[in-house]
Amino acid sequence: ALARALVRSPQVLVLDDATSAVDPVVEAEILARLRSTLRTTTLIVAHRVSTIELADRVLYLDGGRVAASGTHRQLLA
Incomplete structure (x- = not known):
């Protein structure tokens, strides 16, 4: 489903627990790559x-x- 969404080059991408089935290491890599390649x-x-x-x-x-609202760091402080 994620690949289909990315092919369409959306203006807004909604990920609803999209990485919950992978371990935290794989999740971090997926999210880092999405952030570095997507401009949406x-x-x-x-x-x-x-x-x-x-x-x-x-x-x-x-x-x-x-x-609450803020950055990750602000909310954990």
Whole structure:
């Protein structure tokens, strides 16, 4: 599904737990390569904290509402 989406060169790419089935090392490589090659807005839905490390901005949702916003580093501080 990811390959089909990338072939279409979308303006916005939505990844809903797209890397949850791979181990964290493979996930980090996938996300780093996507970031270095894509020039598109990417919305990532994730449950692993490590998934969002490369994000420019993170929104933490609690009960369907934004509970916190900032960079990965800011939210972990």
